[in-house]
Amino acid sequence: MKIAILFALFCVVAFRGSQGKKGKKQPHILHIVADDLGWDDISWHNPSMITPHLQDLADNGVVLDNMYVQTSCSPTRSCLMSGYFSAKIGSQHLVYKPDRPHGLPTWLTTLPDVLQSKGYTTYGVGKWHLGYCNESYIPINRGFDHFYGFYLGSVDYYTHLTSEKGPYGTGKYNGYDFRDDGEKVEGEGIDGVYSSLLFRQKLLDIIDGHDADTPMYLYLAFQLPHSPLDVPDKYKEMYDDTVITEDRKIYSGQVTLMDEIIGNVTSALKVAGMWDDTFLLFHSDNGGDVRHAASNHPLRGNKGTYFDGGIKAVAMAHGKGIKKTGYVSNEMMHAVDVFPTLIEAAGGKTKQYDIDGVSAWKMITKQKKSKRSGFLITIDEDVPNESYGAAIRDGKWKLIQGYPAFSFTEQHLYWYETPYHTEPDEKADLPLPDKDAIFLFDMEADPSEECNVADDNPDVVAQMQAKLDEYRAVTWTDFPPDDPNCDPALTDNWWTTGWCTIN
CATH class of the missing domain: 3.30.1120.10 (Arylsulfatase, C-terminal domain)
Incomplete structure (x- = not known):
């Protein structure tokens, strides 16, 4: 009898632990970040773009037309993962570069850290770009139960090679970068395969293998449509009748491939019986790169600038919790707000975190006024x-x-x-x-x-x-000199952890 009572009590505690506050079921969270997507490179801003799956999500969700991010990859990702303005945690200058001993400060509690504590299984697929030179920096030690993808930034889609200056062969140091829970991803079926297609298969495997009764945080951090300009021909050819320049065709094809993969993911969630319980947030990490055929029209500026063309993000939300859909919100939001917003979505309280972010959950789900009126760029x-x-x-x-x-x-x-x-x-x-x-x-x-x-x-x-x-008075910069110990030639031509210490 005592055993039965204890077992019943255990089940009640376990059930409550997966429900969030007030016994509500915690939603699965699908957090999608596009890489270098221009303001004018999505169908709800520009009907010439072929993004039907995102358009459908936007039509049945909320377009967030006043969301801001940072000028480039790592600064924005540091805001997302920490809830702090990037200049307050030293990550505002350029990006976390592979030849320099730095990364997202390890004293920070990350978004997936918190979601893990709320009972979520946390998955990262795609691009990390928040440090790798020490094991303490990599995703599986920053709150992710699993991570599949790149530690670095501009990795070649087919060869999975990169340098400290971006595309392979352009810098002093060159090597491979592709990991699955810290292990190298290589060999037959991997080498020479377009990386985003490998990401798609991993995403489908994750969803198929996930227990639908356990809340899931799936961070899908695309490299698309970041340079290098490269995409399977069939996506480029979709723009033969509407676009003259070859680079713009390739770039547009990259955007359409990203959209297709998002459609594959949402379909898989439906098959798994998880879609109706999923909250989706989609946004770019910065403005588009005009040098690589993106367009921020009519905004001023390029990726890397403090004009809105560099820091205003294409964004939308969809799914669980949203009361009214099919409209455009012009309420202000910033990348630092993603941290508390998703914690509140998970049923957590945000007041305990001394961060720069303010939750936009009620703004998104209940059309409340934004708590934000400005931000440090x-x-x-x-x-x-x-x-x-x-x-x-x-x-x-x-x-x-x-x-x-x-x-x-x-x-x-x-x-x-x-x-x-x-x-x-x-x-x-x-x-x-x-x-x-x-x-x-x-x-x-x-x-x-x-x-x-x-x-x-x-x-x-x-x-x-x-x-x-x-x-x-409270900002600083972490941008140390380059360190030759990073050289992939020392580690079988792979960018590898273990050559720096944590300050």
């Missing part, structure tokens, strides 16, 4: 000869102080015509800003950032500069 002023800029948003105002990009080099800082039928034309008549520039934009009146009104609003400039000064 960046303070990136500590790397000699490479960074000079800081930027902040406060209400309708955006201030950029210094060079408006993460590196003091020629950048795409202007506007571009939509590259569907003609080559994009840069407005090159504008002078290239210098490190002493000051921009002030009224983002409500001038969302394309065409009119610098700093001279007309000195009081606003002073107030915004004062806010930046407050942030400067």
